[in-house]
Amino acid sequence: MIVRPLGVAALALFFFGAFTPLPTLLYARLAVPTRIGPADAIVVLAGGGVLGDGQLSDTSRRRTALGIELYRDGRAPLLVLSGALGAGAESAARAVLARTCGVADAAMLAVAAGHTTHEEVATLAALLRARGVRRVLLVTDGSHMRRAARLFEAARFEVLPAPVRGLDDPPQPGERILLFHETLREGLALLYYEVAGYF
Amino acid sequence: MTPYLTIALTSLVAYLVAVRRLGMRPSDLPRAVAGVAGSLGTGVIFTLVNLAAAGALVLGLRALTGRFFTLYSLDDVVWLVVSLLQGWLWRLWRDAPRPRAPVS
Numbered sequence: 001m002i003v004r005p006l007g008v009a010a011l012a013l014f015f016f017g018a019f020t021p022l023p024t025l026l027y028a029r030l031a032v033p034t035r036i037g038p039a040d041a042i043v044v045l046a047g048g049g050v051l052g053d054g055q056l057s058d059t060s061r062r063r064t065a066l067g068i069e070l071y072r073d074g075r076a077p078l079l080v081l082s083g084a085l086g087a088g089a090e091s092a093a094r095a096v097l098a099r100t101c102g103v104a105d106a107a108m109l110a111v112a113a114g115h116t117t118h119e120e121v122a123t124l125a126a127l128l129r130a131r132g133v134r135r136v137l138l139v140t141d142g143s144h145m146r147r148a149a150r151l152f153e154a155a156r157f158e159v160l161p162a163p164v165r166g167l168d169d170p171p172q173p174g175e176r177i178l179l180f181h182e183t184l185r186e187g188l189a190l191l192y193y194e195v196a197g198y199f
Numbered sequence: 200m201t202p203y204l205t206i207a208l209t210s211l212v213a214y215l216v217a218v219r220r221l222g223m224r225p226s227d228l229p230r231a232v233a234g235v236a237g238s239l240g241t242g243v244i245f246t247l248v249n250l251a252a253a254g255a256l257v258l259g260l261r262a263l264t265g266r267f268f269t270l271y272s273l274d275d276v277v278w279l280v281v282s283l284l285q286g287w288l289w290r291l292w293r294d295a296p297r298p299r300a301p302v303s
Contacts, residue, residue: 003290004233007240085267115267173203185274 018173023180027168030183030190032145032161039160040133041078042070045140045148046113046120049083049090056093059141062164064094067139068101070162075137079103080128082113082120117144118198121151128157137162143186150199234294242286249282 016022044067048057056064064081071079079098083091095110111127114120128136135158140148142163149159170176193199217223250273257268 003240003244004236005240006243007236007238010239010243011236115269 014177017180018177023176023183024169026187027143027179027183030146030186031142031168032149032163034163035160036070036075036137036162037160039076039135039137041080041128041131041135042067042076042137042139042162043080043124043128043152044082044094045117045138045144046082046084046090047141047144050093054089054093056090056097060090060094061097063139063141064097066162066164068098068103070137070139071098071103071107072101077107078131078133079108080124081108081110082124083111084120085112085115117148118151118193118196121148121155125152125155125157134158135160139164142166142168143182147186147190147193151193154199237294238287238290239283240286241290242283245286245289246279246282249278249285 044063046060047063048059050056050060055061067079067081070076081091081094081098083089083094089112091110091112095108098108099105109127111124113123136152137160138145138149138152139162142165145161145163149161152159167175167179170179218225253273254270257270257272260266260268
C-alpha cells in the first residue's frame with residue numbers, strides 16, 4: 001500500500017524542510033543573481049495589490065520602494081509601475097508613493113497591466129517597445145524573478161534582475177517552511193508556464 | 200531551538216507516564232507511528248486530489264466564463280489543513296471496527 005510510505009515521505013520532507021538548509025539550497029537554484037546597471041526603464045511588477053484601506057500591500061510597497069531607489073540612483077530615465085487588474089488601484093497607489101518620493105510624472109508610467117504575470121508582461125512589453133525600451137531593470141520578489149525575467153527575455157528584452165531581498169536564508173524552522181513553500185509554489189508556476197508554452 | 204527541546208522533554212514525560220502509570224506497552228508504539236504515517240499519507244492523497252480538482256475548476260471556469268479566477272486561491276494554509284483533516288477522518292473511519300455480517 002502506498003499510503004504509509006507517502007506519509008513517511010511527507011513527514012521526512014517536513015522535517016528536512018524545517019530543520020535542514022534544504023529550502024535555502026532549493027531557493028538558491030531558483031533565484032536569479034542581482035545585476036544592477038544602466039537601463040532604458042525600471043519595471044516594477046505588480047505584487048499583492050492594495051489593502052482594504054487603499055494602502056499598498058507589504059509586497060507591493062517593498063517592490064515599489066526598490067524601484068524608486070533605483071530611479072533616484074539614476075539607473076534609468078523611466079519608472080514603470082505596474083499593477084494588477086481588479087486588485088484596487090495598485091498602480092495608482094504606487095504612483096502616489098513615487099510622486100511623494102520626488103519622481104516626476106513625466107518619468108513615470110503607471111499601468112494596470114493584467115491578472116497574471118504572463119498577461120502583465122505581454123501588456124508591458126507592447127508599451128515599452130512603443131517607447132523604444134530594450135533594456136529593463138526588472139524589480140520583483142526573488143522567487144518570482146526567474147519566471148518574470150524569462151517572459152521578458154522571450155519578448156526580446158534584455159533583463160537586468162533587481163530582486164527585492166526576502167527570506168533567502170532564514171534562521172527559524174517556521175521561516176524555512178515558508179521559504180520551502182514559496183520555492184515549491186514558484187517551481188510549480190514555472191512548470192505550468194513551461195507546459196503552457198509562455199516562454 | 201528551545202521550543203523543540205520542550206517538545207522532546209514533554210514527549211519523554213508522556214512516554215514515562217504512559218508506560219509507568221497507564222500501563223501502555225512500548226511494543227505498541229511502532230504501530231501508533233505507522234497509524235500516524237497512514238493518516239498523514241491519506242491526508243496527502245486528499246490534498247493532491249483537492250489540488251488537482253480545484254486547479255482544474257479554476258482553469259475550467261476561466262475558459263467557460265471568460266472571467267479571471269486566480270490560482271493563488273489554492274495557496275492557502277487553511278485549505279491544506281482541512282485537506283489533511285479530511286484524510287485523517289477518512290482513515291479513522293476506514294480503520295473503525297465494523298460489525299460482522301450476519302451468518303445465514
